[in-house]
Amino acid sequence: MTDDNADAADADSGVDPDDEWVSQLREMRAEKDEFFASDPQSPLDPAHSDGFDGLDYFDPNPAYRVEADVTVHDDLETTELTVRNGTAERFHEVATLSFTVPTADGDAVEETLSALRAEGSRALFLPFRDKTTGQQTYDGGRYMDLHPKGDLADVDAVTLDFNLAYTPFCAFSDAFACPLPPTENWLDVAVPAGERTPDLE
Structure with a gap:
């Protein structure tokens, strides 16, 4: 999910995308996605790693x-x-x-x-x-x-x-x-x- 799409989703759910808690959550999720995509310790099977574009999350609530x-x-x-x-x-x-x-x-x-x-x-x-x-x-x-x-x-x-x-x-x-x-x-x-x-x- 791009930053613009994330902000739109937050607005639809009534969440302030500029809230510090939301920002920290987004950052943690981005770091985890990066770990899954590129870290040697990633649990992803190599067969799935090439097409991996991030984990699927519920919107922050x-x-x-x-x-x-x-x-x-x-x-x-x-x-x-x-x-x-x-x-x-x-x-x-x-x-x-x-x-x-x-x-x-x-x-x-x-x-x-x-x-x-x-x-x-x-x-x-x-x-x-x-x-x-x-x-x-x-x-x-x-x-x-x-x-x-x-x-x-x-x-x-x-x-x-x-x-x-x-x-x-x-x-x-x-x-x-x-x-x-x-x-x-x-x-x-x-x-x-x-x-x-x-x-x-």
């Missing part, structure tokens, strides 16, 4: 940038996630994130996501499915990563930006394995934000 209350688990439980193209992987269930997300008819619903952490990692891993999964987005679900500052126990809330939701690498190549979202992270609402189903034709 601040309505899907929500504040989530954080409930840290006193006792860390371990969960095993089924992995596409690989073996099961273990994660610690470290917190539950509670938030409100808009619906297509203008209402809002309360949802939760289990925040996971791999052994030795500080980042929170949020694999999820929603009502776009298998329709407008990858059928294996999408991911978000959070990097809270300081001790998570000292954090009351975090920002969940579904505009940053991304497709796991296994959607682009069988050489990659990706954990599938646990059932507690299956949302009952469509989240039309972030990356769409990859177009690899």
Whole structure:
């Protein structure tokens, strides 16, 4: 999408294209597209790289940038996630994130996501499915990563930006394995934000 087309799409959706958040999001998407197109570590199969002209994204939408209350688990439980193209992987269930997300008819619903952490990692891993999964987005679900500052126990809330939701690498190549979202992270609402189903034709 060209800058002019992006600005027009933002105007149609009521988003100010000059907003700093929108500008940063556009820049991050451009950098990721460049990585996919030219970096040796790109997950793209060489058969698809020549015709690649960027990932497909939903238009930026601040309505899907929500504040989530954080409930840290006193006792860390371990969960095993089924992995596409690989073996099961273990994660610690470290917190539950509670938030409100808009619906297509203008209402809002309360949802939760289990925040996971791999052994030795500080980042929170949020694999999820929603009502776009298998329709407008990858059928294996999408991911978000959070990097809270300081001790998570000292954090009351975090920002969940579904505009940053991304497709796991296994959607682009069988050489990659990706954990599938646990059932507690299956949302009952469509989240039309972030990356769409990859177009690899």
